[in-house]
Amino acid sequence: MDIKKVKRSEDYSAWYNNLVKNADLAEHSDVKGCMVIKPYGYAIWEKMQAELDRRFKETGHQNAYFPLFIPKSFFTKEASHVEGFAKECAVVTHYRLKVDEITKEIVVDPEAKLEEELIVRPTSETIIWNTYRSWIQSYRDLPVLLNQWANVVRWEMRTRLFLRTTEFLWQEGHTAHATADEAIAETKQMLDVYADFAENILAVPVIKGVKSENERFAGAIETYCIEGLMQDGKALQMGTSHFLGQNFAKAFDVKYVTKENSREYVWATSWGVSTRLMGALIMSHSDDEGLILPPRLAPIQVVIIPIFRKPEEKIAVMEKAEAYTALLKKQGISVKLDDRDYQSPGFKFAEYELKGVPVRIAIGPRDVQNETVEVARRDTKEKQVMSAADLEHKIPHLLEQIQTNIYQRALDFRSExxxxxxxxxxxxxxxxxxxxxxxxxxxxxxxxxxxxxxxxxxxxxxxxxxxxxxxxxxxxxxxxxxxxxxxxxxx
RNA sequence: CGGGGUGUAGCGUAGCCUGGUAUCGCGCCACAUUUGGGAUGUGGAGGCCGUAGGUUCGAAUCCUGCCACCCCGACCA
The missing domain is CATH 3.30.110.30 (C-terminal domain of ProRS)
Known part of the structure; x- marks a missing residue:
């Protein structure tokens, strides 16, 4: 591992980029503005997804999936929506390649031009509301409470790993309601879900608020948001929840028949968070040694590092290490026993610090002798020798402490x-x-x-x-x- | 889209001014000694020097075009 040290205090931007790469979260792909999310980074995203998905389902939503491609004509239907997104859309114009007879190169077949261009979704309001038209007839069909996990494309001028990439992963909720009040309540509910997730899982304190008219989502009546403060003093919008009024219902002619047999336009919301949250996570907690992950999101919560010299020591140490691993796993803790014998303990210590693993347990011959382990926490870098008998009840508690501590630290930073x-x-x-x-x-x-x-x-x-x-x-x-x-x- | 950079082994780089097919470090493979804070030694593998053309006996190096990506701004989740 060749780690170029860039200090957070000296060049925040370079520090961030290095951290993303060195901690094995993501790297630039050969496509401009697009990144490869590596397994370790993706594992964190998957944990975010799981937590969010559970919360969405608890609040009555279901997942569905709509097409990646949106006919251009759909876009023109909601005026301010087009205006907001037109300048950053990727457009599909052809559906076939062929071998050029003269150059022998693969070229776009000019005869395969699409009748109507397809937009690669920058967000799915239009195609979803076009679909809702046929799903919603009566007040009995409402509310519709859907979410989709998807990738979207926004052709931004300037990109940054996780914070703004050309293609990004997100979830977008799209709900339809009979009344404005109900839709507004939904908008606020989802904002609360986001805030709860940010604070309790990401350990990032957020401010809930509404956007000014300038910053409002294209096509929304009101945009609610959660805003976090990063370590360099810059704010980051971490999630938005929009009250869309009847704008999309009118644009796509989505009406329902009320109990009283009148026809009304449907009220809408949409809400989303993206892989940008990875950026928020990294920028809120990490330090010059690397990532600091909140235990509730860490793919590895506890790493166990065996230390030994002689073969007979290895046997004794590994026996304990395996026993402790099993013990902690039984508590529902995600534990990794790093038994690689070609890396030194010092190398491993540094590596797991870089990767933000909350708790490290080292076991050597001395510990085997004394029935102890060395426990080190990533957030404060404190080390303590712990009796092995205490592991079972102290480690879960320690993980909770770390979760609380890094939240509190971020909150103090924001207050200051x-x-x-x-x-x-x-x-x-x-x-x-x-x-x-x-x-x-x-x-x-x-x-x-x-x-x-x-x-x-x-x-x-x-x-x-x-x-x-x-x-x-x-x-x-x-x-x-x-x-x-x-x-x-x-x- | 403006400004700045970079393209040489998996990664990071030297060489370029002053042409003679390539340096060093990390990583990788083998063996040995190691392992309580990023181990050491010995041996080894790996490169049409971003791309197309030009100049030349000869181009990583000089000239021209092109392409790609990164960084800083404007735009945005």
Whole structure:
């Protein structure tokens, strides 16, 4: 393993890229902007999926799958939706290749041009609502509560591993309701599901809020979001939940007959989180030694490293190591016994630190002698000698402690980087010298928001849901404002 | 799309100015000694130097075109 050390404090961006590669999470593919998610990275994503999927099902949703390709005409039906996505769509125009008779090269067969171009989905509202038209006739067909796990493509100018890739993996929920209230309740419920997942599983504290008009999803009436703060003081949008009103129902003519026999348009929501959460996870907890994974997401929660010199030592050590492995597995803990005899213990220590394994247990001849083990935790790097008899009840507890500790650490970091600004100078000073979230007054206009963005590169991350009303003056225009909103520079 | 970079073994690189088919490290294979914080030695395998053309007796090196990817911005989950 050839690890080029880049310090987090010196070049956050290079540190992040190195970490993603060195920890074996993902690498650049030969396709621009697209990455290969490696087994270790994918294992983490699978754990995220499992946790989310369980929560979706607990809240009454089912999974389904819709096509990757969307006829172009579907896109033109919801005006603001097209406008939002048109400039980043991959388009399929042909369906066949052939050998060019002169050059003998494989070329697109010009005769195989599609009658209507197909868009590679950047999101599936259109094709799903086109389908819902035939599924929904009566109030009895509502609500429709579906989710799909899928890949989508957005042809972004600039990409970053996990944070913004041309193709990415996500889930998108699409629900249909009889009333606006019910749809709004669904939107908020899913936001809560995301926030719960982020805080309790990813161990990343988030702020729940609504987006300003500028930042709203293309085609939504209201966009709710969860926003996290990364270690470099930049914000990251970690999930969104949209109240779509009747926009898509009208665009795709999806109506239902009420109990009273009238015809009404259906109300919609959509909500999603993506592999960007991998980026959030990495950027929230990791350090110069590598990844730090919350135990609830770690593919390997405990690694056991046997240490020995002589063959007879190996036998004794391995016997204990195997017994402890079995013991912990019985507790439902994911344990790896690293019995590779061609790597030194020191190498393994460093490797599992790089990969963020929460707990490391080392067993050597000394431990066999004393009926002990050495237990090291990744988050604090503390080591302790533990009696082997205590493993069974102390390790599960330790894992919980680590989960709590890294959440608390991230929460403390966020609290320390949460500022209020009352003047433009204060605002700029915080952005330039401190970074983090800034709570400030804004006159509520899109125009001012854009001007602030131009001048400062900071955007309104959200209007927090628990915001209290407070009279004040816009930091830029001085016009009256009724509440503070949350600004930050963001990914 | 603007700006900056890079393409040489699986990875990271030297060589390029001053042409003579390639350096070093990691990794890989074999054997031996090792193993409580990234082991050591010996031997070995692995490269049409991104691509197309040009100059030349001869091109990784000089010239021209092309391609790809990365990084920084604008755009976005």
């Amino acid at each position: 980087n949460m500022y209020a600004a009352d003047t433009w100078d204060e605002f700029m000073d915080i952005l330039e010298n401190k970074a983090g979230f800034i709570s400030a007054h804004w006159d509520g206009t899109a125009e001012t928001e854009l001007k602030i963005k131009d001048l400062s590169k900071a955007t309104i991350r959200c209007i927090p849901l628990n915001n209290h009303k407070e009279a004040g003056k816009c930091i830029l225009t001085g016009k009256p404002s009724t509440q503070r909103v949350l600004f930050a520079r963001a990914y």
